[in-house]
Amino acid sequence: MASSLPKERGPGGEVHRQNDMSQTVKLILEDGTEIQGESFGAFTSAAGEVVFSTAMTGYPENLTDPSFAGQILVLTTPMVGNYGVPGEDLYESISKIFESDKIHIAGLVVNYYSEEHSHWNAAKSLGDWLKEYNIPGICGVDTRMLTKKLREKGAMLGKIVAEDDVPFHDPNLDNLVAQVSQPGVQHFGSGQHKIVLVDCGTKTNIIRCFLERDVELIRVPWDYDFTTLDYDGLFLSNGPGDPKMCEATIQHLQKALQQDKPIFGICLGSQLMGLAAGGDTFKLKYGHRSHNQPVKLTGTQRCYITSQNHGFAVDTETLPADWTMLFENLNDGTCEGIKHKTKPFFSTQFHPEAAGGPEDTEFLFDDFLKAVVAYKSNAGTK
Numbered sequence: 121m122a123s124s125l126p127k128e129r130g131p132g133g134e135v136h137r138q139n140d141m142s143q144t145v146k147l148i149l150e151d152g153t154e155i156q157g158e159s160f161g162a163f164t165s166a167a168g169e170v171v172f173s174t175a176m177t178g179y180p181e182n183l184t185d186p187s188f189a190g191q192i193l194v195l196t197t198p199m200v201g202n203y204g205v206p207g208e209d210l211y212e213s214i215s216k217i218f219e220s221d222k223i224h225i226a227g228l229v230v231n232y233y234s235e236e237h238s239h240w241n242a243a244k245s246l247g248d249w250l251k252e253y254n255i256p257g258i259c260g261v262d263t264r265m266l267t268k269k270l271r272e273k274g275a276m277l278g279k280i281v282a283e284d285d286v287p288f289h290d291p292n293l294d295n296l297v298a299q300v301s302q303p304g305v306q307h308f309g310s311g312q313h314k315i316v317l318v319d320c321g322t323k324t325n326i327i328r329c330f331l332e333r334d335v336e337l338i339r340v341p342w343d344y345d346f347t348t349l350d351y352d353g354l355f356l357s358n359g360p361g362d363p364k365m366c367e368a369t370i371q372h373l374q375k376a377l378q379q380d381k382p383i384f385g386i387c388l389g390s391q392l393m394g395l396a397a398g399g400d401t402f403k404l405k406y407g408h409r410s411h412n413q414p415v416k417l418t419g420t421q422r423c424y425i426t427s428q429n430h431g432f433a434v435d436t437e438t439l440p441a442d443w444t445m446l447f448e449n450l451n452d453g454t455c456e457g458i459k460h461k462t463k464p465f466f467s468t469q470f471h472p473e474a475a476g477g478p479e480d481t482e483f484l485f486d487d488f489l490k491a492v493v494a495y496k497s498n499a500g501t502k
């Protein structure tokens with residue numbers, strides 16, 4: 121039995137049902153580390169980039185966030201699964217609860233998997249949900265030791281191995297955005313302001329945040345030439361992998377930057393704006409994935425606590441003179457958003473829409489729409 125905790129009791133001392141059916145699996149890292157654990161979810165092998173999140177809640181949201189595509193996610197919170205997984209509930213054809221319509225992670229690594237769950241809206245267990253999508257989970261892993269290793273050495277390739285071995289695979293070499301972006305153009309809402317949402321793997325809470333406001337949303341695929349559309353504001357979504365893979369989006373964005381229509385980007389969207397402006401991005405040693413990342417608004421002493429999930433960042437040193445850093449991460453000084461000095465273009469590396477995490481910065485959607493209103497009234501007076 122591989123669990124680092126006594127099998128019969130959880131971290132809170134609660135009685136844990138003995139699972140006689142448990143099967144042994146291994147987590148293998150590219151540096152040779154091998155950790156044995158127990159399988160939960162699908163009993164299958166999978167490879168990816170091993171990353172960790174220190175968020176204490178929000179696994180239904182994290183697992184369905186398309187930005188995690190290709191990644192084996194390590195959760196440092198010691199007990200996972202205790203509140204189960206909610207049932208699906210749709211609103212305007214999008215999920216009310218999940219961040220997309222499927223699980224995107226390649227695999228899940230936890231310390232203590234709680235086979236019993238209890239929550240008012242739970243419809244199934246985390247293990248059963250992973251099985252539905254054929255995603256492996258490994259439990260009984262000392263996730264804090266593993267996270268220390270990932271912090272010291274940096275994010276590493278890894279694999280969960282059940283019966284058959286699989287080769288290591290670096291998902292950052294794939295065009296993951298092309299895999300997760302929804303095909304076709306979709307319309308949502310009937311508000312006054314026409315916003316084009318470039319879907320690089322958008323979280324549905326971004327759509328929900330827009331639909332709570334006076335917006336008609338036009339969702340287009342990542343490589344769609346939105347410059348041909350009639351719109352009032354442009355939004356660039358989050359998404360998986362290396363932003364430099366999104367050449368088509370960057371090219372279209374460069375055209376939009378020549379105009380004056382407001383542009384807002386979140387996470388991958390922020391990186392794409394940095395690249396389109398002529399700046400560069402780089403891979404962080406181990407990324408930021410949590411619900412308590414402090415960011416400072418440039419030029420003020422104001423700090424916000426933010427939800428984050430990214431492995432790359434804009435290199436502010438490379439930004440052209442008409443752009444500047446908008447937010448700075450107070451843990452490591454990296455760029456948490458950029459803005460144009462004169463035009464209504466801005467971005468955040470963190471997630472103002474949260475889901476999960478603190479909602480302190482959701483006002484940025486209002487700021488964007490204020491810029492749209494100002495642009496429309498200026499355009500009307502010209």
Ligand SMILES: NC(=O)CC[C@H](N)C(=O)O
Pocket residue numbers: 187357358359360361362363386387388389429430431432433
């Ligand atoms: N959440 C995101 O949009 C992530 C952006 C990018 N894939 C990164 O890891 O940095």
